Amino acid sequence: MTVRTMKPWKRALLSTRNQVKYLFRRCFRLSLGEVRLKPGANDGLFTDPKTREREEQLLEHYHFDRWKHKLGRVDYQLNLYHLDLMDSVRHRLISLGVHPVRLVDVGSRTFYYAPCLYHFGTYGGLELKSICGIELDPYRRYRNGYTAYDYALAYMKEIGDPVVRYEAMDFAAYEQSYNVCTMFLPFVTEQALLHWGLPLRTFMPQRLIEHAYEHLASPGVLLITNKGPEEQRALHELLDDMGIPYESRDAFASPFDPYDVPRYVTIVTK
Numbered sequence: 373m374t375v376r377t378m379k380p381w382k383r384a385l386l387s388t389r390n391q392v393k394y395l396f397r398r399c400f401r402l403s404l405g406e407v408r409l410k411p412g413a414n415d416g417l418f419t420d421p422k423t424r425e426r427e428e429q430l431l432e433h434y435h436f437d438r439w440k441h442k443l444g445r446v447d448y449q450l451n452l453y454h455l456d457l458m459d460s461v462r463h464r465l466i467s468l469g470v471h472p473v474r475l476v477d478v479g480s481r482t483f484y485y486a487p488c489l490y491h492f493g494t495y496g497g498l499e500l501k502s503i504c505g506i507e508l509d510p511y512r513r514y515r516n517g518y519t520a521y522d523y524a525l526a527y528m529k530e531i532g533d534p535v536v537r538y539e540a541m542d543f544a545a546y547e548q549s550y551n552v553c554t555m556f557l558p559f560v561t562e563q564a565l566l567h568w569g570l571p572l573r574t575f576m577p578q579r580l581i582e583h584a585y586e587h588l589a590s591p592g593v594l595l596i597t598n599k600g601p602e603e604q605r606a607l608h609e610l611l612d613d614m615g616i617p618y619e620s621r622d623a624f625a626s627p628f629d630p631y632d633v634p635r636y637v638t639i640v641t642k
């Protein structure tokens with residue numbers, strides 16, 4: 373049964389269950405300590421010649437090769453995917469004069485894509501000033517016992533540059549200014565949020581987008597991805613309601629795409 377067709381009392385029950393678990397992890401912050409990133413066998417991961425060629429281009433342009441021997445297979449592919457995605461907006465950022473880059477990422481989870489954001493900012497001809505990942509629920513635990521926070525610390529340690537930070541907080545309370553804001557898969561439906569494990573009181577897509585836009589410097593770019601066209605439509609309705617103009621880019625096509633449902637891209641320029 374989906375949340376949309378769920379009876380109100382069931383929806384409330386799911387939210388209450390999520391709330392109890394969410395508060396528990398926030399209070400106890402149980403951690404197994406430092407995560408050791410396990411490199412995967414990433415040589416020869418892609419067999420298609422065009423994909424390999426694109427991999428080589430990205431590794432070379434963004435000096436990303438060292439991560440090939442640091443990240444697990446899934447992480448490595450996801451980083452290439454996000455690097456490819458960021459690369460698709462690079463010229464836009466340059467032509468707008470978004471420089472030096474102060475990037476904030478909203479809802480960073482483990483911040484598994486911090487390596488590619490860092491290399492994009494550093495080697496994309498944009499002069500990186502700062503990157504900050506913001507996560508409301510960083511003590512969410514994975515099956516191996518480690519939390520999202522533990523992972524984020526491991527990626528940042530490996531990057532080894534204090535310009536990259538990760539803040540455990542509600543983005544609605546983030547007051548610093550930035551000129552690039554990435555929102556990869558923000559919750560725009562109650563259904564997605566409840567299935568993820570958060571309580572309904574944390575469902576505030578309009579407030580987060582409004583906040584992201586208000587604090588975005590000009591020139592600046594807000595880059596949002598959604599899972600599938602339906603979620604993107606929900607986002608566009610919110611943007612329309614707020615009177616924020618946007619460019620819809622449909623599904624992002626990348627040879628590194630690992631997802632069952634394509635990510636749809638929306639760009640807001642200020």
Ligand SMILES: C[S@@+](CC[C@H](N)C(=O)[O-])C[C@H]1O[C@@H](n2cnc3c(N)ncnc32)[C@H](O)[C@@H]1O
Binds near residue numbers: 481
């Ligand atoms: C669907 S996940 C996407 C995670 C990640 N961006 C990715 O692409 O894998 C959405 C994330 O947003 C976080 N989130 C939700 N509300 C937030 C808020 N108000 N401030 C910061 N993070 C929030 C959630 O905890 C969750 O980790």
